[in-house]
Amino acid sequence: MTFEAKIGKTELREVYRKFLLDKARKDDSIVVLEADLSSSMSTDKIKEELGDRYINVGIMEAQEVSCAAGLSVAGFKPYIHTFGPFASRRVFDQIFISVAYAGTNVTIIGSDAGVTAEANGGTHMPFEELSLLRAIPDAHVYEASDDKCLQAILEETYRTDGLNYVRMIRKNAIEIYPEGETFEDGYKLLREGSDVSIVASGIMVADALQAADRLAEAGISATVIDLYRVKPVNEAALLKAAETGAIVTAENHNVIGGIGSAVAETLAELKPTLQYRVGVREAFGQVGKADYLKEQYGLTVENIVAQAKKLVDQKNKVGVNV
Amino acid sequence: MDSTAIKNFAAQIRYYTLKELNYMGYGHYGGSLSIVETLAVLYGNQLQVSPETKDDLNRDFFVLSKGHAGPALYATLFLKGYISEDWLYTLNQNGTNLPSHPDKNKTPGVDMTTGSLGQGISAATGIAYGNKIAGRENYTYCIVGDGELNEGQCWEAIQFAAHRQLDHFVLFIDDNKKQLDGYTTEICNPFDFEAKFAAFGFHTLKADGSSVEEINEAIERAKSLTDKPIAIVLDTVKGQGVPFIEDMYSNHHLRLDDAAKAAIEATTEKIGIEIGVR
Known part of the structure; x- marks a missing residue:
């Protein structure tokens, strides 16, 4: 059996968007936060349906993280996204204190993993998220390899309290898994x-x-x-x-x-x-x-x-x- | 509570805050003492909270963003029945449930873990927004320090609260004029808080932070206002209510020598007699 590298049909951001919509329809506690990158992530397409539960805070990543922690205290289950460098190194203390140390339930999506930041270059190209996040006690840290893998990871974050961090690319990944693949425990x-x-x-x-x-x-x-x-x-x-x-x-x-x-x-x-x-x-x-x-x-x-x-x-x- | 009762409650909070800090002989005296009257009004009169409803999402919420004032909150939580008195004398000792800065996972009645300045106010806006979209009528109160407002994140939270028209979010600015290293005007001049908050889209009120009547009146006024969050600038003194500490230039964190210990314990004793516990 040899591996044939072909691009998957589904963008990873589409998997994220559909996951959010699916969960938000069944679960009133789902809230979605963006920091002025919703059109990059395509979550702007679910803005109307989510109404008040869709929160674009503006270019305020620190506020995005700590506010999400507050929403967790008020009984919500926040999913927040920004580009990887801003979702990790820019807000490391907010993730550490407001989320992990405070024991709030927040899932952070850091997109544009590593070289996939492409033309955005050095300022936007994160090679450190896993290093930072792994150092936080009891963090759950994931990296998606393709759309099916991301779907499995997102389902796991939904079941998992505490701090979840998901590293992903936004667009189509090379297909690793067939439809309907089941995933073991973390690998x-x-x-x-x-x-x-x-x-x-x-x-x-x-x-x-x-x-x-x-x-x-x-x-x-x-x-x-x-x-x-x-x-x-x-x-x-x-x-x-x-x-x-x-x-x-x-x-x-x-x-x-x-x-x-x-x-x-x-x-x-x-x-x-x-x-x-x-x-x-x-x-x-x-x-x-x-x-x-x-x-x-x-x-x-x-x-x-x-x-x-x-x-x-x-x-x-x-x-x-x- | 009427104002006499709240004044007495404030004296009790001050007394137990001092006893708690004196026990170890060091800690954040200055900024704990400046919020005592505000805590007395909040917990004595305004906050709809109790140990029995501490997890009820319809209760009011309180976030002490200037987390270093934790000892004053702990004294208040003891007086409100959340924790027992013996807990107070474990402050900052090995294995304690009362760390310098509040930890919601350790201390019953603490709504949010704070201490890394600027983050508590953001979390408070998240709580207030969550309550709003859940259709709850409760209020979220937050105390931020004047020095803490150096932190850029505070102004992110302030913009968010204004944009989202969080009219059940009441933010107190403990304007005690000093931060750790000295006067706020000398380190990074905050200029006019009232003008700044008004410009940022808040209803802005002012109160003498040593007057329980003025604080209570400001909160009553805040609760009558709509469409915007409310900032109440509290004119306070760092070390409020303890003349020896008020007079010190540097009183953010004290480690008491014999003279300081004698002076502060004398004031503690005097307050104890006033409130009838000595």
């Missing part, structure tokens, strides 16, 4: 191999699957895992990855604090495993098309394949007991 085992494992999230899951095909051509059998819930991480999924004795993580994110860190930190304590982190290293964002930027930062199938081969060689040389 999806996409391929099962014996030589090396690739643990990826977001847009890098498609690259991980293509890398697995390339590795197969070279006689290397790879496990592939979509780690769509980055915190709390499913330890069983990572122990599964560790069975091959070598792990490449792949993320459209800084290697410090994202899924590469989540895997390394978890396995360092449970089962130390050779690992290489494909991701952004000591770099800021910049303008460019996503494909160009992926090349710039080494977020490519070729890099995953090369690093996987190196790890397999290393594993064989040092005779790691798997």
Whole structure:
């Protein structure tokens, strides 16, 4: 079975919009907040139907987060969106204090993950959300790989009290899952191999699957895992990855604090495993098309394949007991 | 309560605030004392709240955005039956349910966790907006510090409240003229709060923050107003009601030496006698 990379039919923002409308129709406690980016996210299309429960606060991200916390105190279930950098690093203290520390129930959607911010460039290109959010006690942190994955994540946030953060792209993702796919607890085992494992999230899951095909051509059998819930991480999924004795993580994110860190930190304590982190290293964002930027930062199938081969060689040389 | 009873309630709040702070010998005396009369009017006369209805969404809400004044709120919550007196003397000790800054998950009667300045006022506008769209008639009250209004987030919340015409949102500005490092006019001049709030789309009222009658009257007036949120600028003194502290230049957070301890305990004693507990 080889992976055919084709673009999914449904934009991820459409999944979010439909989710909100569906829930809001059944549940009066749903409120939706935007900070002057509703037309980018297309939630402006549900403004009329939601009425007072649709709140565009204006360009006030701090107010958006703390006000949402207040709405939770008043019995509501807020979903708030802005671009990733503003939804995380700009409002880190508001998320930390008004939501997490205060124990309010707020789901934050940070869009335009990493290189998908494209022409908005360095100011708008977030590579740090997972690092920041993972450091918050009891946070639930997700990254969607495609529209079906996002749907599953959003359903999970609806069932989950406290702070939820969802990292996503706004437009169409490469299709990873068929219609009607069911999701396990925070991860999806996409391929099962014996030589090396690739643990990826977001847009890098498609690259991980293509890398697995390339590795197969070279006689290397790879496990592939979509780690769509980055915190709390499913330890069983990572122990599964560790069975091959070598792990490449792949993320459209800084290697410090994202899924590469989540895997390394978890396995360092449970089962130390050779690992290489494909991701952004000591770099800021910049303008460019996503494909160009992926090349710039080494977020490519070729890099995953090369690093996987190196790890397999290393594993064989040092005779790691798997 | 009539005004004599509220004055007595204020004296009780001041007495237990001091006792609570004196127990450890340090804490946020200045800003706790300046809101005592406002808390007395709110909890004595205005807020429709009780320990039995603390989770009822139709109750009134109160957010102490200037969270460092937590000790005054705790004294009030004790006097209203939310917590027992022995809790007061655990303030800031290991494992306490009364941290310097209010924590809604630790202390019954605290509606919102505050302490990171500027966030409480935003949360209060969220509560007020939520109550409004739920069709509730309750009021949301919030006390913000004059120094706290340095925070840009406050002005985001103020714009939001005005735009959403939150006429059941009453914001008190504790204008005690000082922030941690000195006079507000010297650190970052706030100029005229009344003019600023009026320009931002609020009904703006002023009251002597040491007069329970004026505070009560301002709240009554606030509740008669519609279409806009209400700001009540309270003319207060940092350390209000304790001459030794009022006279200090720097009185935001005190760590008492022997002389200070003797002076403050003497005032505490005097208030205790006035209210008949000593």
